[in-house]
Amino acid sequence: MNGCRNVAGKEKIGVLALQGAVREHLNLFHKLGVEAIAVKRREQLDEMDGLVIPGGESTAIGKLIRQYDLRNPIMDFYAKGKPVFGTCAGLILIAKHIAENDEAHLPLLDVTVQRNAFGRQVDSFEADLPIKGVAEDFRAVFIRAPLITSVGDDVDVLSTVRDQVVAVQQGNLLGISFHPELTDDTRLHAYFLSMVQKAIEKLS
Numbered sequence: 001m002n003g004c005r006n007v008a009g010k011e012k013i014g015v016l017a018l019q020g021a022v023r024e025h026l027n028l029f030h031k032l033g034v035e036a037i038a039v040k041r042r043e044q045l046d047e048m049d050g051l052v053i054p055g056g057e058s059t060a061i062g063k064l065i066r067q068y069d070l071r072n073p074i075m076d077f078y079a080k081g082k083p084v085f086g087t088c089a090g091l092i093l094i095a096k097h098i099a100e101n102d103e104a105h106l107p108l109l110d111v112t113v114q115r116n117a118f119g120r121q122v123d124s125f126e127a128d129l130p131i132k133g134v135a136e137d138f139r140a141v142f143i144r145a146p147l148i149t150s151v152g153d154d155v156d157v158l159s160t161v162r163d164q165v166v167a168v169q170q171g172n173l174l175g176i177s178f179h180p181e182l183t184d185d186t187r188l189h190a191y192f193l194s195m196v197q198k199a200i201e202k203l204s
């Protein structure tokens with residue numbers, strides 16, 4: 001925690017560790033001096049104040065969520081007032097609607113997402129984006145990224161690229177098309193941390 005006391009407190013953040021970019025998220029929270037833990041079992045969720053669902057392959061993570069019986073525990077976690085942050089595949093997993101009529105995994109965030117909307121792996125790209133309330137110039141890494149094609153009334157658009165929505169917030173839910181954990185930039189993780197801190201204050 002050295003030198004990070006102003007940022008981090010006693011909060012614990014879980015990173016769902018079934019598949020995908022788990023370590024990278026943990027590293028960024030550790031850099032902020034935050035206790036962050038790889039979560040695999042439902043019992044671990046009770047101890048967490050916030051949960052990250054990382055990028056990877058949404059169909060694989062979705063299958064494992066069901067296999068490990070984590071669907072209802074994650075839905076309950078959010079219903080208790082605890083924040084959830086989905087990045088890339090994680091965004092697909094928390095979306096209420098998936099284009100092409102794929103069944104929603106954890107129907108939480110009131111958006112429609114379209115998978116692999118920016119093209120194939122070779123079409124992955126990076127862009128410097130302004131993100132409302134977070135940064136003027138965030139280096140965003142898009143890898144087979146989903147697009148947010150529609151948002152509900154309560155959803156706040158935080159960022160767009162090529163006129164397409166790529167970052168949103170709806171209360172305690174944060175959803176992002178790209179991979180903030182693949183740079184050293186901790187600002188989005190610090191933003192999520194502030195959501196978690198506000199939620200803790202509200203719940204105590």
Ligand SMILES: NC(=O)CC[C@H](N)C(=O)O
Pocket residue numbers: 054055056057058059087088089090092115116143144145146
């Ligand atoms: N980088 C990613 O997380 C890619 C997401 C992946 N294309 C999916 O549909 O799940």
